Amino acid sequence: DQQVKQNSPSLSVQEGRISILNCDYTNSMFDYFLWYKKYPAEGPTFLISISSIKDKNEDGRFTVFLNKSAKHLSLHIVPSQPGDSAVYFCAASLDNTGNQFYFGTGTSLTVIP
Amino acid sequence: NAGVMQNPRHLVRRRGQEARLRCSPMKGHSHVYWYRQLPEEGLKFMVYLQKENIIDESGMPKERFSAEFPKEGPSILRIQQVVRGDSAAYFCASSPRAWGTNGYTFGSGTRLTVV
Numbered sequence: 001d002q003q004v005k006q007n008s009p010s011l012s013v014q015e016g017r018i019s020i021l022n023c024d025y026t027n028s029m030f031d032y033f034l035w036y037k038k039y040p041a042e043g044p045t046f047l048i049s050i051s052s053i054k055d056k057n058e059d060g061r062f063t064v065f066l067n068k069s070a071k072h073l074s075l076h077i078v079p080s081q082p083g084d085s086a087v088y089f090c091a092a093s094l095d096n097t098g099n100q101f102y103f104g105t106g107t108s109l110t111v112i113p
Numbered sequence: 114n115a116g117v118m119q120n121p122r123h124l125v126r127r128r129g130q131e132a133r134l135r136c137s138p139m140k141g142h143s144h145v146y147w148y149r150q151l152p153e154e155g156l157k158f159m160v161y162l163q164k165e166n167i168i169d170e171s172g173m174p175k176e177r178f179s180a181e182f183p184k185e186g187p188s189i190l191r192i193q194q195v196v197r198g199d200s201a202a203y204f205c206a207s208s209p210r211a212w213g214t215n216g217y218t219f220g221s222g223t224r225l226t227v228v
Contacts, residue, residue, distance in 0.1 A: 004155070034216045043117070043204050043219030044156070089155060091216075099169050101216075103148075103155035 003027045004092050006104035014112050019077040021107050023090035026071065030092040034101065035064060035075045038087045047088075048075070080111045117142075117207050117220035118187075125226045126195045134190040134223045138207030145188045146217055147180060150202045162188060195227045 005024045013019045021035075031052045036044035050057040050064045050073070057064050063076045077084055087108045091101040118137040126132050138145050143164055148156040158172040162182035173180065177195075182188040192199055202224050206217030 002155075006155075036216065036219075041221065043119075043206075043221045045219070046216035049216060091156075099161050100146075100158040100172070101156075103157070105153070105155040 002105070003030075004090060004102045004104040006088075006090060006107050008107050009105070010108045010110070012110045012112060013080045015082055016079045019075075019080045019084065019109055019111065021075040021077075021088050021090075021109065023073045023075075023104055024071060025073075025092050025102075027092070027094070027102075028068075028071065029094055030102075031095050032093040033064070033066060033073050034091045034093075035062075036089045036091060036103075037084075038089060038106070044089060077109075080109075082111045082113050085109055085111050117205055117218050119203075119205050119220035119223050121223060122221065123224050123226070125228060127228055128196060129194050132192040132195050132199070132225055132227075134192075134203050134205075134225070135187045136190070136205030136207075136220060137187040138205075139209075139218055142207035142209050142218070144208045144210065145182050146206045146208075147188075147190050148204045148206065148219075150204065150222075152201070156204060159190070192225075195225070197227050200225055200227045 003026050034049040035047040037047045038044040048059050048062050066073045087106045089106045090104045145162045147159040150156045160173050160180045161169040177193045179191045202222045204222045206219045
């Protein structure tokens with residue numbers, strides 16, 4: 001049962017433009033959400049997070065938006081750079097202890113120079 | 114400051130053999146998590162350990178899989194009598210405490226291939 005879904009397996013964007021990666025979840029009890037970035041043959045790297053009490057969190061070129069009523073979050077990357085090309089996973093947690101995260105299946109982003 | 118170290122990076126086992134995957138957490142981190150990524154899937158939680166204790170093993174298959182995090186030494190994920198379906202990337206992560214607001218720090222993973 002996939003509680004966190006990333007319905008777009010891949011996305012291509014021109015360098016300098018905005019990349020928007022989407023994530024949907026089914027469990028309304030999820031309390032905390034994160035985005036991870038993964039390069040081939042490496043482990044996932046934490047990118048940005050958001051608590052369910054917020055609807056937006058920004059860190060440099062990366063912004064995460066949370067729409068709790070729609071059970072939807074998105075990651076915006078502006079401007080996109082070739083080095084952003086990677087697989088992006090969203091993840092959710094049921095509480096603030098972070099014991100277990102539920103991961104989506106990932107979206108492979110390619111930023112075209 | 115070394116990150117989370119996993120070894121081996123690649124492991125090939127024949128069906129029926131045992132696989133032992135090692136994970137050394139970051140310095141100062143006493144919480145260890147194991148995740149598995151099957152082909153074309155996201156990461157799936159397996160087990161959460163603190164030193165000498167299994168805190169949550171709700172994601173571990175009921176048979177053949179075990180994990181430990183001894184007082185001294187790395188955390189070990191052990192798979193007995195491996196089958197082809199065990200072929201996956203196994204990632205270990207660590208954190209300094211249970212509160213995971215900044216997520217975990219993951220290692221580079223061990224890619225297990227069962228032939």
